[in-house]
Amino acid sequence: MIGSCALKRFDSGDISGMEQRFRTQFINSITGFKSLNLVGTINKHGMTNLAVFSQVVHLGANPSLIGIIVRPDSVPRHTLANIAETGYFTLNHVLESFIRQAHQTSARYPEEVSEFTATGLNPLFSEVIEAPYVAESNIRIGLQWRETIPIPLNGTLLVIGEVVEVFLPGDCLGADGYVDLNEAGTITVAGLDAYHRTEKIVRLPYAKAENY
Amino acid sequence: MIGSCALKRFDSGDISGMEQRFRTQFINSITGFKSLNLVGTINKHGMTNLAVFSQVVHLGANPSLIGIIVRPDSVPRHTLANIAETGYFTLNHVLESFIRQAHQTSARYPEEVSEFTATGLNPLFSEVIEAPYVAESNIRIGLQWRETIPIPLNGTLLVIGEVVEVFLPGDCLGADGYVDLNEAGTITVAGLDAYHRTEKIVRLPYAKAENY
Numbered sequence: 001m002i003g004s005c006a007l008k009r010f011d012s013g014d015i016s017g018m019e020q021r022f023r024t025q026f027i028n029s030i031t032g033f034k035s036l037n038l039v040g041t042i043n044k045h046g047m048t049n050l051a052v053f054s055q056v057v058h059l060g061a062n063p064s065l066i067g068i069i070v071r072p073d074s075v076p077r078h079t080l081a082n083i084a085e086t087g088y089f090t091l092n093h094v095l096e097s098f099i100r101q102a103h104q105t106s107a108r109y110p111e112e113v114s115e116f117t118a119t120g121l122n123p124l125f126s127e128v129i130e131a132p133y134v135a136e137s138n139i140r141i142g143l144q145w146r147e148t149i150p151i152p153l154n155g156t157l158l159v160i161g162e163v164v165e166v167f168l169p170g171d172c173l174g175a176d177g178y179v180d181l182n183e184a185g186t187i188t189v190a191g192l193d194a195y196h197r198t199e200k201i202v203r204l205p206y207a208k209a210e211n212y
Numbered sequence: 213m214i215g216s217c218a219l220k221r222f223d224s225g226d227i228s229g230m231e232q233r234f235r236t237q238f239i240n241s242i243t244g245f246k247s248l249n250l251v252g253t254i255n256k257h258g259m260t261n262l263a264v265f266s267q268v269v270h271l272g273a274n275p276s277l278i279g280i281i282v283r284p285d286s287v288p289r290h291t292l293a294n295i296a297e298t299g300y301f302t303l304n305h306v307l308e309s310f311i312r313q314a315h316q317t318s319a320r321y322p323e324e325v326s327e328f329t330a331t332g333l334n335p336l337f338s339e340v341i342e343a344p345y346v347a348e349s350n351i352r353i354g355l356q357w358r359e360t361i362p363i364p365l366n367g368t369l370l371v372i373g374e375v376v377e378v379f380l381p382g383d384c385l386g387a388d389g390y391v392d393l394n395e396a397g398t399i400t401v402a403g404l405d406a407y408h409r410t411e412k413i414v415r416l417p418y419a420k421a422e423n424y
Contacts, residue, residue: 006381006382006383007350007379007380007381007382008379008380008381008382008385009377009378009379010377010378010379010380011340011376011377012375012376012377015276015375015378018389019389020273020274021388021389022388022389023273023274023276023389024273024274024389025386025388025389025390025391026273026385026389026390026391027270027272027273027276027278027375028270028273029389029390029391029393030351030353030375030378030380030391031247031249031268031269031270031278031303031353032246032247032248032249032268032305032351032393032398032400033245033246033247033248033393033398033399033400033410034244034245034246034247034270035243035244035245035246036244036245037243037244054270055269055270055271056243056244057243057267057269057281058239058240058243058246058266058267058281059267059281059363059365059366059368060239060283060365060366060368061232061235061236061238061239061240062232062235062236063365063366064227064235064239065365065366066239066243067363069269069270069271071272091243093244096413099413099414099416100416103416103419104419105419106419107419107420107421108420108421109421110421113421118421128223138219139242139244141242141243146365147363147364147365149361149363149370151271151279151359151361151370151372152359153271153272153275153277153358153359153372154271154272154275154277156271156272158361158363158370160363160365163224163227163239163242164223164224165221165222165223165224166221166222166227166242167219167220167221167222168219168220168222168242169218169219169220170218170219170220171218173220173238174237176233176234176237177230177231177233177234177235177236177237177238177241178237178238178241178403178404178405178406179237179238179241179242179402179403180402180406181241181244181245181402181403181406182402182406182408186244186245187245187413188244188245188400188410190391190392190393190394190410191390191391191393192390193390193415193416193417193418194390194392194393194394194412194414194415195412195413195414195415195416196394196410196411196412196413197410197411197413198245198400198402198408198409198410198411199408199409199410199411200406200407200408201308201311201399201407201408201409202311202406202407203405203406203407204311204312204315204405204407205405206405207315207316207317207318207319208319208320209319209320209321209322209325209330
């Protein structure tokens with residue numbers, strides 16, 4: 001039965017005492033389900049890069065800003081270098097049909113191999129930004145780099161872009177601006193590697209104090 | 213059919229020309245499914261506060277750092293003030309059984325009304341942190357404030373805490389540290405107000421370049 005098993009408590013000592021990979025899985029799991037996007041970039045020599053990201057945040061709608069958390073010493077370091085070179089990156093939702101290819105972009109390929117080539121996903125270029133989109137994706141966001149904010153506590157970076165282009169299935173856009181991700185087939189990730197489809201429960205109206 | 217409708221394109225001009233509430237829904241939707249947590253805090257006079265958040269990011273596992281994006285001029289301003297006063301906050305996953313109460317915490321209540329009282333959700337205190345947990349929640353994270361990073365582009369803040377306590381259903385914790393959120397009943401949100409349950413598709417092993 002959902003949510004019915006007995007709760008177990010972990011304190012600071014339990015957490016710091018966890019074996020490193022166990023703790024990584026554990027801490028990556030507990031924040032909840034996460035956005036799943038492939039980040040597409042290109043360097044000044046035309047070499048494309050594709051990396052799966054689950055740490056994407058909406059920062060504001062006016063201007064339309066989205067941030068991604070990047071760890072400079074990990075596989076996505078090309079993402080960071082390419083954004084610095086061209087000033088552009090794309091976010092591409094993942095569908096059930098290419099989960100394995102999306103996950104596989106997290107492997108450490110040699111310098112000269114693009115994750116597009118390695119996984120068989122296809123780059124798609126638009127007229128307004130240099131970075132490649134993923135042709136197989138149905139919701140694609142083109143971003144222009146605006147700012148990179150260092151997080152000194154652990155050396156990660158918050159890379160912020162402004163939305164300059166969006167592609168999405170027209171039928172999935174509601175009259176109020178809501179985009180039906182479930183209808184669009186977007187999936188979500190838990191932890192480092194657990195992919196989930198969704199089912200809508202309910203949309204709720206804007207909450208007012210007097211209506212309760 | 214999922215993901216099969218024709219793609220529609222929006223450029224910068226289309227986006228900046230959107231009616232404000234339409235754009236807010238639109239931009240909040242397109243990043244993908246989001247973590248859904250109730251953030252619990254308390255002020256120095258013992259007044260509790262509870263606010264629903266979808267912008268939660270995992271920043272690192274060693275130390276275990278989690279960040280939340282806060283807009284200082286919006287309803288969660290009490291969250292910010294309380295964290296500054298006590299140095300603690302909690303994250304509490306939302307279950308299907310209390311979606312409406314969770315959503316209702318986004319209403320603008322008078323100073324003297326705690327969202328716990330207003331919604332009927334129950335505060336639960338532990339021995340190690342001052343901030344209240346949500347008793348109805350099955351995955352609860354206690355955080356000690358570490359740093360607040362301003363995002364000058366739009367005046368939002370990234371508030372970072374270190375995980376000092378975790379409660380979760382023991383049966384949902386795997387041998388590798390993975391916490392099965394689907395099994396635990398955790399739900400996810402799309403846009404501002406669309407709540408979804410999930411269904412696991414697959415967990416994939418650590419990706420290696422040579423295995424592809």
